[in-house]
Amino acid sequence: MRREPVRDLTRRRFLKSTALGLSAIALTDVARAQHATQPPPKPIPPDEFSVTEAVSIEVNARPILSFDPNDRAHTRFGSLEYRSGLVLTSRFPGFGGLSGLRLDPKGERFISFSDKGNWFTGKIVYNGREMSGLADVEAAPMLGPDEKPIATRGWFDSESIALDGSFVYIGLERVHQVLRFDFSKGFTHSRGEVVPLPAAAAKLPSNKGLEALVFVPKGMPLAGTLVAMSERGLDAKGNLIAFLVGGPTPGQFSVRRTGEFDISDAVLLPSGDLLVLERKFSLLSGVGIRIRRIPLASVAPGAVVDGPSIFDADLHDEIDNMEGIDAHVTPEGETVLTLVSDDNFSLIQRTLLLQFTLLE
Numbered sequence: 001m002r003r004e005p006v007r008d009l010t011r012r013r014f015l016k017s018t019a020l021g022l023s024a025i026a027l028t029d030v031a032r033a034q035h036a037t038q039p040p041p042k043p044i045p046p047d048e049f050s051v052t053e054a055v056s057i058e059v060n061a062r063p064i065l066s067f068d069p070n071d072r073a074h075t076r077f078g079s080l081e082y083r084s085g086l087v088l089t090s091r092f093p094g095f096g097g098l099s100g101l102r103l104d105p106k107g108e109r110f111i112s113f114s115d116k117g118n119w120f121t122g123k124i125v126y127n128g129r130e131m132s133g134l135a136d137v138e139a140a141p142m143l144g145p146d147e148k149p150i151a152t153r154g155w156f157d158s159e160s161i162a163l164d165g166s167f168v169y170i171g172l173e174r175v176h177q178v179l180r181f182d183f184s185k186g187f188t189h190s191r192g193e194v195v196p197l198p199a200a201a202a203k204l205p206s207n208k209g210l211e212a213l214v215f216v217p218k219g220m221p222l223a224g225t226l227v228a229m230s231e232r233g234l235d236a237k238g239n240l241i242a243f244l245v246g247g248p249t250p251g252q253f254s255v256r257r258t259g260e261f262d263i264s265d266a267v268l269l270p271s272g273d274l275l276v277l278e279r280k281f282s283l284l285s286g287v288g289i290r291i292r293r294i295p296l297a298s299v300a301p302g303a304v305v306d307g308p309s310i311f312d313a314d315l316h317d318e319i320d321n322m323e324g325i326d327a328h329v330t331p332e333g334e335t336v337l338t339l340v341s342d343d344n345f346s347l348i349q350r351t352l353l354l355q356f357t358l359l360e
Contacts, residue, residue, distance in 0.1 A: 036168045036183040037104040037111055037121075054140040054188060057092040059122070061133040064352070067318050077317075079310035080291075080337065080356035084130035085318060088351040094118055094139055096345045100161040100265055100324035102168075107328035107336055111168065115342065117142045117151045117158050119188040124353075129330075131355060140188040142170065144179070147191055159323070160265065162213035162226060169195065169226060171210035176202050178210065178228065178245070195226070198243050200252060204233035212266040212276065220272055221297050222247050229255060229276070232262045239304055251301025258306075261290060265325045269335065269358075272296045276307075277325040277339070288314040289322045291337075311356075320350050327358070334358075 064085030066072040075082045088095075097114035103124075104110075112120040122137035141149035142158065150156070150172075160171035166184040170192065171177075179192030201210065211231035216222045225247025233241040239254035240263055255263065261278035268274055274294045281287045294307035313319050320341035327337050335358040343349040 035104055036163050036166050037102065037109040054138055055092075057090055057095060057137050057139050059088055059090045059092075059095065059134045059137045061086040061088055061131075061353075063130075063132070064318050064354070067313075067354070068316070069318060070316075076359075077311055077313065077356070078291075079358060079360045081359055083336065083355040083357055085352060085354040086131050086133070088134065088353055090137075092139065095120070096343045096351055098324065098340050098351055099159045099342050101326055101338065101340050102161055102163045103326050103328050103338060105328060107330070107338065111161070111163075112324070112340065113142070113158050113161065113170065115157050115159060115173075117149060117156050121188060131353065138188070142179070142181075143189065143191050145191055145193055150179070150192065157207065157209075159209075159211050159231075160213040160228075161324075162215040164215040164217070167215075169213050169215065171213050171228065173209040173211060173231065174207055176204055176209050178213070178226070195245065197228070197245060198250075198252060200241070201228070201243060204230050204241065208232040208262075211263050214266050214268045214274065216247065216268065216296070220268075222249065222299065224248070225250070227266070227268075227274075227299065229263045229266060231264065237304075244299070244301060249301055253299060253301060253303045253305065255294070256304055256306040259290075261288075264289075264323045267325050267327045267337075268296065269327055270329065274299070274307075275310075275325060275327070275337070277322060279322060286315055287319070287321075288312065289319055291325070310358075310360075318352065318354070320352050322352070322354075 067082040068074040098112050099115045101110050101112040109123050119140045123135045125133045125135050144150045155172050157174035158170050159173040162169040168181045170179045178195040180195050181190045181192050208231045210228050212229040214227040216225045226245040229242040235254050240257050242253050244250050261280045264279050265277040276292045279289045290309045291311040292307045293310050294305050298305045322339050323342040324340040337356045339354045341352040343351045
C-alpha cells in the first residue's frame with residue numbers, strides 16, 4: 001500500500017477532527033445568443049496592483065493522478081469515472097474560496113467566483129481528455145447596481161451561480177439576495193441587478209442560505225425558472241427549502257434531507273435531471289460528499305423531491321470542501337462533470353478542480 005505524504009495525512013486528520021468549520025426581474029425564456037463565458041473581443045487592461053479593477057493572474061496547476069490515492073487503477077466511483085484533476089495555487093492573494101463555476105459548451109472557458117465577491121474567468125487547458133492547467137485567468141470584483149464592488153456594501157458570501165445566455169445569476173448566501181449580471185454589457189464589469197425573491201428567502205438561516213442556482217432553459221419543464229436551493233434552510237419536516245423564482249409556476253418546494261447532508265451546488269443535465277452536489281461534516285464521520293440525481297419533472301410548488309445517490313466520496317479520496325459542479329458534453333457524446341472546491345483561504349485546504357465522466 002502506498003504511504004500518504006505526511007502533509008496529506010496531517011490535513012486529513014485536521015479536517016476530520018475539526019469538521020472543517022465550513023461554513024422578479026423578468027426571467028427570459030430564450031437565452032441570449034452570446035454565452036456568458038465568452039469574453040469581450042478586446043482584453044480589459046490589467047491593473048496588477050488593485051482588485052478594484054480586472055487583473056490578469058497566474059494560476060499554477062499540479063495534476064492529481066488518481067482520485068483514490070491508494071489505488072491508481074481504481075477509476076470507477078458509483079456512476080462516475082475519474083478523468084483528471086488539478087490542485088490549483090496562485091501567488092495572487094485573492095485567489096481561493098471558489099464557490100462554483102460554469103463552463104462553455106466545450107468545457108473550456110469558465111466563469112468562477114469567490115465567496116469574497118470576486119470573479120475569476122479563464123480557460124481550462126487540456127492534454128487530450130485530461131486537464132493540464134488554466135490559462136488567461138483574470139480576477140475582477142463583482143459590481144452592484146451602483147457600479148461599486150458589492151463587498152463595499154457588506155454583500156459577500158457569494159455562493160451560487162446560474163447562466164441564461166449572457167445573463168449570470170449569483171446567489172449571496174448571508175444577505176439572502178440574488179444578483180443578475182448581463183455579461184453582454186461589459187463582461188465582468190457589468191452591474192448586478194437585484195432579483196426579487198419570495199419573502200420566505202429572507203428567513204433562511206444566516207450562512208445557510210441560497211447555495212445552489214439553476215436556470216431552466218427553453219424546451220424543458222419549468223422553462224424560464226430560476227431554481228434556488230438553500231444549503232440548510234429546513235422546513236417543518238426537516239427537509240431543505242428551495243424556491244422556483246419566475247417561470248410558469250413560481251413557489252416553494254423541498255429537497256428531502258438524508259444522512260445529514262447539506263446542498264452545496266446543482267446542475268441541470270440535457271436529459272432533464274438535476275444533479276445535486278451535497279456535503280456533510282462532523283466530528284464522528286468526518287467529511288463526505290455525494291451527488292444525487294433528481295428528475296426535474298418532479299419539481300413543483302409544494303413538492304418534496306428526492307433521488308438516488310450516484311456518487312459518494314470522503315477523505316480517503318482526493319476531495320476537499322467541494323462547492324461547485326457543472327456539466328458539459330464532449331464531441332464524442334460523453335457527459336463530463338467538473339467539480340471545484342472552496343479552500344476557505346486556509347493553508348490546510350486546497351483548491352481542487354476534478355473531472356469525471358457520467359457513465360449512466
